[in-house]
Structure formats: structure tokens, C-alpha cells
Amino acid sequence: MERTTVERIDYPGEGLAEEQVPAAPYELVVAWLEAAVERGRSGGDVPEPTAMAVATEGSDGIPNVRTVLLRVVEPEGLGFYCHLDSTKGRELAARPVAALTLTWPAIFRAIRARGRVVELDRDTVTAYFTSRPWGSRISAWTSEQSQPVDARDPLQARYAALAARWPDTGSPDDVPVPPRWGGFRIIPEEVEFWAGRSNRLHDRHVFVRTGPGTLADPAAWRRFRRQP
Template structure:
């Protein structure tokens, strides 16, 4: 048993049998194609369609992965926000390359991305931070992300102290150790599940000349 609800099971079967993917189906550019599939995920009411698995590696080659939320996408790449002093922040400083995966399983679709990582403009970070819910703003200051804590109470105490530091009527600035990162893709692969495991994998790849080409990969 897969644990699927009847609706999700039907959605998966429909996409596996009825939704093949060919080069002729693709948009001219990967941002346009991503927008199409993201709109489909929204229409299907998938939970957290902007959730993506971010994979990084440290200087010894040890990989790590975690789920983060996509907060922006355009022809420059995929943007998420984080504590720069977290484990992923430290790994990306040492090895500024990453992989992303959007696992839209009920639709039998995935989007896989590989590319370099750069910080977004500070103004962009501050603009985004200003629109976050106040509890999230306080948490960004309070949490020493990825550091060992003695217990939950220590984190709650840090949060309470930070809340006192910023009175309710005051604006909370973005912490200097917190901000946006952009994955600048070299490849963007669109994976469509098919019956019999003969899945469709079509990849946009940037050439050494800076042009984008589309390739079909074996499943």
C-alpha cells in the first residue's frame, strides 16, 4: 500500500498514463516551462508546491539535504532565504554549488536543478524581510541556526529576549547574518513519470558559450 488517498492515487495514475512529455511540449526557456508546471501544481492544490530539497556539500565532500521554500524565480535563477551562519550557509560559502529538487509526486513530476549559488542583492533581502510575519522576523534574529542547544527552553528564552529587544511598534531590520541566496542554474531537468518506468526526462543545459539547449535523457 502506498498510503495515497483516492484522489491522489487517481491524480498519479492520470499523469502517469496521460501526460507524456516531448520536446515539442516544452516552452522555449526553462523559466517559462517551470512557470507552466508550477501553475499546474497550484491548480492541483499540492501541499507546499514551492517546497524544494536543497542539497549542498562540505569541503570534504559530505552531502547534506534539507527542504527550503522557493521565494523567487526568474531567468537569473531560484531564490530562497536563510541564515548565512547555518550549516547550509557555511557549506555554500566553502563550496558555492547546489542542487534543488521539486518533488511533485502526486503529479508524477519532478524538477531537478544544478548550479552555482550567489547572494542576492541586500536591498532585495531587506525588502523581502520587511514583508515577513513579525514572529518569523524575531525568529531570524533569535535562532542560532544549526548550532547545538541545551534544550528547548534555551531557544524559547532567546526568542523572548529578542522580542523584548524589538518593541511591538518598531520595525525589525533584517539580520546581517540572514539573507537571500540564488541558485543560478546550469541545468534544469523536467521529469515526467510514465507507465512501465519509461519516464520522460528533458533537460535544459547551458553550454560553454552561454546558450541553452534541450536534451532528452534516458530514464
């Protein structure tokens, strides 16, 4: 086998000390997200700070993972939007559990979580859908997400037809909300904060749910450090 040159990069991150970890995970999720967004604005090396990998259980039992945008950040959970009939939508309908990771290598940080999943209610979905740019709203109707298609042309033709049907009037409700477009909230059972440090001796702080309560409720969580 041919040898490849592997570039090894040390992670000289600031780490995460016990006293920086709050009694419940929500505050730190928000703080790290804000830091990643700010880093994207100023340094440009975190271009999509809310890009989040979401893993589900495939219908064949093999895990499935894809990237989505984290669009709901609330003490109740972390959410994203998609087509409900997409592969992930079907997998979540069959088995409403998921794992997620937000990874920001440029700042040597990652957040992981796993938990149960619920569908977002229609008012929440409508409020978000109407905030999207017109072209994205037309695309939501155009694409039967995750279904096979022979080529790009039929998609473009469908986009053009739908764009003609619901022209851009500048109004947030010029395109109706597709009935099968929606979203999911992941309600974590476990949240981990990973902070990369030199010599691979990283910091990992974990919250495990001990009872009911939101991500902001200290009574719902037990906290400990995990070896890197």
C-alpha cells in the same frame, strides 16, 4: 530478513511531449510551479508546492541536503533564504555550487537543477525579510541556525526577550534585518523536467547550458530527452 509489503503506485501522469517543451527552461519552470500551487489550493494534496531540496557539498566532501522554500523565481536563477552562518550557508560560502529538486508526487512531476550559487544582494534580502510575518522575523534573530542548543527553553526565552525588544507594531520594519540573514540564488547549468508516466516509462527533458544567458534565453541552452 523480514519481508515488507511494498505498495507499488503507477504514475499515470500526462507526461511531457517535445512540443510542450519551450526553447528555454524558464517558461516551463514557472508553468509547473503555478500548476503545483494551483493544485495545492484546489486539491490540497500539494500543501507546500515551493518546498525544494537543496544539496551542497559538506566540508567533509559528503553531500548535504535539506528542504528550503523556493522564494526567488527569476530568469537569473532560483533562490531561497536562510541564515548565512547555517551549515548550508557555510558550505555555500566554501563551495558555491548546489543541486536542487522540487518534487510534486501528486501531479507526477519534478524539476531538478544544478549550478553555481551567488549570495542575494542586501536590497533583495531586506525586501523579502520585511514581507515576512512579525513572528518569523523575531525567530530569524532568535535562532543561530544549525548551531547546537541544549533544549527548547533557551530558544523560547530568547524569542520572548527579542519580542519584547521589537514589539509587533504592524509595520514591516519594526524588526531590523539580521546582518547574517540572507539568501542564495542558484544559477543553473542544467535543468531537468521529469514527468512520471505509466509503467515507469517516464519523460525526462533536459536543458544544458551552452553559453551565458538567463533561464529565459534560448541561445544559452541545448535541449534533449533523457531515458527514464
